[in-house]
Amino acid sequence: MIDLQTGDFLGKDIGSFIIPSERVAHVQIGNNLEHALLVLTRTGYTAIPVLDPTYKFHGLISSPLILDAIMGLERIEFEKLEHLVVEDVMNSNAPTLTMADPLEKGLKLLINHPFICTVDEEGYFEGILTRRVVLKQMNALVHQLKLKEMD
Ligand code: 4BW
Numbered sequence: 001m002i003d004l005q006t007g008d009f010l011g012k013d014i015g016s017f018i019i020p021s022e023r024v025a026h027v028q029i030g031n032n033l034e035h036a037l038l039v040l041t042r043t044g045y046t047a048i049p050v051l052d053p054t055y056k057f058h059g060l061i062s063s064p065l066i067l068d069a070i071m072g073l074e075r076i077e078f079e080k081l082e083h084l085v086v087e088d089v090m091n092s093n094a095p096t097l098t099m100a101d102p103l104e105k106g107l108k109l110l111i112n113h114p115f116i117c118t119v120d121e122e123g124y125f126e127g128i129l130t131r132r133v134v135l136k137q138m139n140a141l142v143h144q145l146k147l148k149e150m151d
Pocket of ligand 1: 023024025045046115128130131133
């Protein structure tokens with residue numbers, strides 16, 4: 001919860017707002033697209049992080065990227081799912097944050113992205129900052145400010 005006494009919501013480190021890596025669904029760079037589509041479908045998420053076996057962050061994979069990769073001229077080429085790997089298709093230009101970044105930086109990035117991956121200084125994956133978590137905190141802040149106004 002945001003503390004109104006100490007204030008400065010936007011200046012807070014994002015560390016306390018992230019979903020830790022062990023609770024984030026992910027795939028590995030060498031997995032085939034069939035496996036990635038299974039993970040996306042089973043978890044219900046539209047995009048998830050791509051890591052290597054040492055947990056280094058490499059990019060994001062999403063259902064639209066997978067569908068685009070198997071889209072033929074006249075039909076969806078489902079047989080490609082087995083042969084293409086995540087590394088061939090993922091978005092490797094996704095922005096990242098570090099735990100020490102201020103929430104303000106995360107907030108700006110979340111305007112255009114539903115979640116941002118957090119990495120350490122060597123690029124190892126630490127977790128994600130999602131729109132849901134930030135909006136929940138902001139909603140609580142607005143509510144507290146409203147109650148304070150009524151005092
Ligand atoms: O399975 C779900 N469980 C819950 N609790 N909420 C879900 C689930 N699937 C979707 N949602 C809700 C969340 O509010 O729909 C929003 C959009 O989902 P998305 O993007 O398009 O799949 C969710 O918003 P969010 O929590 O702010 O999450 C933003 C995005 O972050 C999600 C997904 O791409 C990613 N994400 C969130 N939690 C994740 C995750 N990726 C992997 N593992 C997780 N635990």
